[in-house]
Amino acid sequence: MRNIRKGTGESRRGKETLLLILDSAKTILIEQGYSKLSMRKVAVGAQISVGNLQYYYPSKNDLLKDMLDHSIDEFMDEFERLRLGANNDPELHLKSIINFIVLDLGNPTTTTFYPELWALANHDEYADKLMDEIYARVRVPLEDSIMRLNPRLDFEQVQKVALFISSSMEGMTMFVGHGKVWNDSIQHMANIATMSFLQLVKNITPDDIQENSFELANHNG
Amino acid sequence: MRNIRKGTGESRRGKETLLLILDSAKTILIEQGYSKLSMRKVAVGAQISVGNLQYYYPSKNDLLKDMLDHSIDEFMDEFERLRLGANNDPELHLKSIINFIVLDLGNPTTTTFYPELWALANHDEYADKLMDEIYARVRVPLEDSIMRLNPRLDFEQVQKVALFISSSMEGMTMFVGHGKVWNDSIQHMANIATMSFLQLVKNITPDDIQENSFELANHNG
DNA sequence: GGATCAATTGTACAAGTGTACTAGTTTAGT
DNA sequence: ACTAAACTAGTACACTTGTACAATTGATCC
Numbered sequence: 001m002r003n004i005r006k007g008t009g010e011s012r013r014g015k016e017t018l019l020l021i022l023d024s025a026k027t028i029l030i031e032q033g034y035s036k037l038s039m040r041k042v043a044v045g046a047q048i049s050v051g052n053l054q055y056y057y058p059s060k061n062d063l064l065k066d067m068l069d070h071s072i073d074e075f076m077d078e079f080e081r082l083r084l085g086a087n088n089d090p091e092l093h094l095k096s097i098i099n100f101i102v103l104d105l106g107n108p109t110t111t112t113f114y115p116e117l118w119a120l121a122n123h124d125e126y127a128d129k130l131m132d133e134i135y136a137r138v139r140v141p142l143e144d145s146i147m148r149l150n151p152r153l154d155f156e157q158v159q160k161v162a163l164f165i166s167s168s169m170e171g172m173t174m175f176v177g178h179g180k181v182w183n184d185s186i187q188h189m190a191n192i193a194t195m196s197f198l199q200l201v202k203n204i205t206p207d208d209i210q211e212n213s214f215e216l217a218n219h220n221g
Numbered sequence: 222m223r224n225i226r227k228g229t230g231e232s233r234r235g236k237e238t239l240l241l242i243l244d245s246a247k248t249i250l251i252e253q254g255y256s257k258l259s260m261r262k263v264a265v266g267a268q269i270s271v272g273n274l275q276y277y278y279p280s281k282n283d284l285l286k287d288m289l290d291h292s293i294d295e296f297m298d299e300f301e302r303l304r305l306g307a308n309n310d311p312e313l314h315l316k317s318i319i320n321f322i323v324l325d326l327g328n329p330t331t332t333t334f335y336p337e338l339w340a341l342a343n344h345d346e347y348a349d350k351l352m353d354e355i356y357a358r359v360r361v362p363l364e365d366s367i368m369r370l371n372p373r374l375d376f377e378q379v380q381k382v383a384l385f386i387s388s389s390m391e392g393m394t395m396f397v398g399h400g401k402v403w404n405d406s407i408q409h410m411a412n413i414a415t416m417s418f419l420q421l422v423k424n425i426t427p428d429d430i431q432e433n434s435f436e437l438a439n440h441n442g
Numbered sequence: 443g444g445a446t447c448a449a450t451t452g453t454a455c456a457a458g459t460g461t462a463c464t465a466g467t468t469t470a471g472t
Numbered sequence: 473a474c475t476a477a478a479c480t481a482g483t484a485c486a487c488t489t490g491t492a493c494a495a496t497t498g499a500t501c502c
Binding site: 008013017048049050051052055056 | 448449450451452453
């Protein structure tokens with residue numbers, strides 16, 4: 001709630017409407033996509049008038065910002081809980097993170113919200129900055145596990161392996177997410193991911209990363 | 222050009238305008254996102270009148286369909302060329318596919334077009350069907366290589382490993398794509414991907430995939 | 443029991459939207 | 473040269489959009 005009009009949403013009643021608004025906006029984004037998200041629809045969804053909506057969020061952009069913040073906080077809260085209950089064994093910790101993230105893709109909200117965010121980030125500076133922040137935070141526990149499992153890597157290399165693992169999991173969203181063709185296989189995908197990432201982390205050497213590109217695209221056959 | 226009005230775009234001149242239209246629409250989708258894509262803007266971009274645009278595409282939806290078809294065909298043509306020049310060695314073939322796809326993510330068009338498509342697929346049936354078709358075709362050469370590199374897997378398992386590899390690469394789009402924070406590391410990411418996927422394909426067993434989920438989320442510590 | 447400010451409503455407007463429709467111009471075939 | 477079809481432009485309409493604004497209700501405090 002950082003983008004509301006100053007001195008607003010401070011009473012109990014005000015806070016309730018604020019949540020109704022954010023919930024309505026999120027629901028519309030998820031069910032209909034950003035192109036169908038309008039102030040009027042949000043107002044209807046929150047069962048308030050357009051004027052009242054504008055009292056809280058003078059512009060659509062202000063609403064969008066807060067909605068993104070709010071939606072992402074919900075995920076980060078859950079993720080933080082997972083971090084706190086971290087296992088001392090880095091391998092088990094890594095496994096639990098992988099399982100958590102991949103299975104979370106099956107959540108209907110996650111399945112549709114994040115692709116919207118990625119598309120938005122290509123044209124909206126705020127969404128772009130927000131994305132960087134979330135995924136940087138998601139990578140932290142990954143980096144920690146990788147570092148401990150493979151001391152040969154320097155931090156820059158650890159970062160890149162963590163980035164690979166994290167982005168790799170995100171990519172499954174469009175295929176194993178809720179309602180997607182391969183949704184039934186989501187647990188199998190989590191298994192493959194676990195096995196694959198663990199082997200990667202244990203066996204990768206600095207040379208594997210730095211290795212020069214071999215020219216294949218041009219002279220193959 | 223399957224969704225144009227019947228008996229349209231058959232003269233040389235007509236075909237030219239058709240391409241101008243599709244190009245304009247694609248440019249707007251990439252530069253401004255789907256929410257800003259309007260018939261008027263497309264007409265301006267193609268330097269024709271709205272009326273003329275409607276002559277080719279009676280409805281916005283018809284235009285959208287053809288635009289998606291057309292944009293995807295461009296990628297598939299390139300990809301098909303890669304397939305035809307396939308190496309007999311399945312390992313080299315796999316490597317070349319990985320390198321091609323990952324490095325293609327750095328293409329500005331790819332970077333922004335595909336996230337738009339993924340978001341669209343969550344709310345548009347046609348985009349959803351189209352996505353299934355593209356990625357199924359991308360998976361074919363992957364499945365072929367995997368099958369030859371690891372005969373222990375049955376076809377269903379091969380499919381899942383191919384799906385994992387394919388979706389994994391797509392996930393990098395938002396991080397190493399054009400203009401993204403990690404774009405400089407795109408070749409390193411391709412290296413990690415190559416190393417990781419190759420090890421996965423060679424070493425994975427049917428048991429790794431089928432394995433029951435271990436319960437970690439609930440009782441950790 | 444006013445005073446003060448948060449919360450809510452309703453209306454209004456300019457700009458943009460998709461699309462229907464009419465009337466022209468250009469092109470190609472005979 | 474005539475004709476039919478392909479192509480192009482322009483206008484019009486009903487509807488949605490974001491946002492500005494005035495007016496009213498509600499609650500809280502001294």
